[in-house]
Amino acid sequence: MNDKTLPIDTVGPPTPVLSVAPVVLPAPDRAVDLQVRVSAPVTGGDLPVILLSHGQGYSHHLSSLDGYAPLAGYWAAHGFVVIQPTHLSSTTLRLDPGTPGAPLYWRSRAEDMRRVLDGLDLIEDAVPQLRGRLDRSRVAVAGHSMGGHTASLLLGARLTDPDDGAEVTLADPRIRAGVLLAAPGRGGDALTPAVAEGLPFLLTTDFSTMTTPTLVVAGDQDESTHLTVRGAQWHTDPYLLAPGRKSLLTLFGAEHGLGGISGYDVAETTDENPERVAAVQRLTWAYLRSELYPGDRAWQAACDALAAGPDPLGRVDSK
Template structure:
């Protein structure tokens, strides 16, 4: 792996600082908004990355405490990573303030609004974490989401849906977020959904990627059939690439299942395809893509593509449009 430079210094083994829990202003949210901030200890003009967690059976990975393998890698390579605990987190299961909420159990709109709240409160966030004060470039913002977090990222990048309770078209795109990465994200709705998803997650029925115009990297495992969500098998997770307009890039990861080798946590029991090398590769390619989108002239993405193409045993394949 080629080291990435921040202000001329290698970040291959960069020291990372992490602070949590931080509470941000969130008027109208039924539960306070808690976040974790993870950042390189040195460097300036750092791009901001908002990370949306997925779901899963664990009690804490679906919160600000999860995704350490991905977060540590990205922070060490120059990103300030902010992770909210969404209302769908298992850590909030049974919270009395969430009872009878119309978006239960996945709180699809509230998830996207959490990211907008974070961007609205960046001054508060920097004041609460002196280690990053004055070091964040507010003009360079990306979103990354895994699984249900990928759905959240797609909405923030321009995808739309119809509110299953009202039928109204929902558009929550935030123009401050200019690029992103969707990891093992849900695909299209309609006949592609399983009976379980249609019954329990009706907001997925009307997902429209045709309005997701922002540049994005879509990452999908070719062994991720997700039968609880779709009848189409693994190719369903490539829909955000196929059905959205250019510019988009698709990374199909060979042999990867839904956790892409274990991005949600070190040694997580729910990872069915544990593979540290795969996690490292997915994290590296994700970070490299986002750096190229946010930092004109950054060579990391070109180098990462060349390394993948020249590998005797590549972890996956890339296509772009």
Template structure:
């Protein structure tokens, strides 16, 4: 039986190339990227996937592998906060890590020709009119910036529109809510870039939040992670996962230590619902998303609930 009513397309073998290196003047490190693509199919939509703090292009296999096996080209940059980069805490780039992340995502979009050419057999198979941004945790804020989320920069003390018209939809997983008084003193001191505003985040998005994700960064509890849905305008949906903590059942990687709530069924639900949403939001087909909404709209499913506005 299909999880959440979503009927999948047949999976295809995946071709994955890493690292593809994009020159990044002014960043201090070239940008290392992983590209995963289905071995068959044309007019392939694209998802640029931003990892959480400390992860890398090697993370998020449960999402990247699934999306690629079912028709998406998945591009994963390694941001400067990755443990694989090893940036010292006192590095002068540290206060702007959030901004370098957004620039990484835009550099990926600017470098699609090179990335396409790096994968054997991928040439001419991308649909560049259908591009989505996705991210988990810190990566959710990064993806959100491309959708219109704005950050009060701790250096310039200004908000800037960093949205990108090439991005047509987003998936924000376990993404931080409002800053200011909603942050713990520790978060306010150590993560001053966690001051997002959602009023201009107009691009369609699916927000995914766990109802047990009691973040140590906020004084508000799990509902804080739903702010990107409730505080943003336009076409948005919220998938609330019952019993889920910050790793949402294990999306950050296969058997990773930071998964505190391992749940294969929950991960399978996220895989299918996000896939169906992306196909809907990018104008590919609506049946899967309609089935997911129908199955999860009343809150009686033990895994989660979907609401939309």
């Protein structure tokens, strides 16, 4: 066994997965209807749900329902139903740059996830293999990069709308836990001047109200110099500045792609590392499993396995 691989017995064996896309949710108040991918184990009932929000990278299709196969496939093979929307920010939609909310559609992204939860009946109708198999009381949200910002809003973070100065609260009480992967940190003087001017919604991010249990995953080499002047530490802000039960997984040597979570063998991954991806898969799964099922020891077992090796891939801190 590779010393940098978590032992496989921290999780059960994978099961076959069904994946259906696009499932279309009517959205008359949106620029286009909402398309999602649904991935689930082919067997089992009372399945918990993960909403997975894509980032905004260079590749066209990773920023859509077609991205993040390393995470969606793994989570589904180990007992979750994973629902991935194509947000309006996806270049696959080729929207007019003048569409309200462009270019990143920060508010619409969070509303997409709430629309998914409101439309679970429609999803079950479109994917009859799922009918009656969802546990709607156990819902989590996860997001990478800009998707992490989306997830943080659903978990309770707030901001001030730069267009009208109103405080925006988009938390959804149906979401019981979250995972933020290389998510943006605080605003203000932590941002580069270009980002502060071009993406002013990031200026006022407030984590002090993000009370939902959350795992923050950050690479210690994720400098993100196009976004922040604070270096890799910026991505730990959602852990450091949010109250309540939080955990931080710091991945040693990891850059923004966290080893390659957005897709298999993709060119934009600058730190490709299969063992790192495997660690992210297993630790995020274990965290959500234990948060959604109190008393489940998967998270503790995964943390113990991470710390046990002679050359660990990372470190977990909790508060």
